[in-house]
Amino acid sequence: MLEIKCDSFLLVSSDVHDDEGALEQLSRIAEDSRCLAFLYAGDLNIQNYFISHILRCRNFVFLPVQGNCDNRWDWTDVNMDLPMYRTCSYKGLKIFISHGHLYWSPSAAGLEDKDFDLVVTGHTHRYGITSEIIEQKRVTYLNPGSPSRPRGGSEASYALVIFQNDGSAEIQIRALKGNRLLSKEAVPVHKLPVRND
Template identity: 30%
Template sequence: MKLVVMSDSHGDRETVKAVSALPADAIFHCGDSELSFDDPVLHNMYRVRGNCDRDRQFSPSVLVDVQGKKILAVHGHEHDVRSSLMGLYYSAKELGADVVLFGHSHLYGAEMKDGILFLNPGSTVQPRGGKKATYAVVEWEETVRVLFKNMQHETVDEKEIKNS
């Protein structure tokens, strides 16, 4: 399974267009696109509402099946992800999610907890913490490989996580 995940693009249509054109089994935008729900650049992806999104057509979360994996996408502000991932962890357990995608903090990272992959792709335009602007590519096979890529599509960081 291959996923492309972005978040916190804050109105940058060109970046969303470029990242969403990449080949994947599914593409996700984890909120704060600041585009309208009906914007054509968002049509080929799952998308959720972030704290800066004003269009009420966005759902606060989506739960979808991609190649037998349940994927939960949220923005993260309603789960207080800047303080802890515990709120997301409990939501994931309750929903039976295999993967949780979220944004909001503008900091990329990935970790596996109790067989659930938690992934923040970072921000495509406003990174924090001295990190680069990024999106993520998840390759889930025998192992889980997460690539954090810059806007030139170069890998700036990667994590390989044993699939438990």
């Protein structure tokens, strides 16, 4: 079990490629009852028997997108859709997910950057968190790095989006080996106004 204090969290990863051990470790994190979903930003060798078996037998929500090394037709064997990008919302946090080789931002996919709180991409195999203000709204960009083939001197990594009971959220990038915290940043969560009729 993941030793973090939180109400719930999202697991975020990309670029596992064919590393069975890395996917197995991530799957154990995703099986934590507090995990709302496993967001996957592309490049997973689904033709690998062990990897496809993990995905067929999973008991967690897995939301992948297509990476430059993925063949979306291979994913039909595990009954999963593999779009080029996807959008989702958890606990008021609006999220855009893409591998990053084609759609590095929502606007590259024909959407408005300002409509999202968090933009997740992979592809570079280097972890990082950055933010910018777009039309008076902060948008946070997350690359979870690679848990199997890190580049540029970075460590094998993954990310968590942690939701607390008070409504706050924080992104943490963690080392796959030892679960050590590598980077973190608070994320503003834009709650919908409550109607009092």
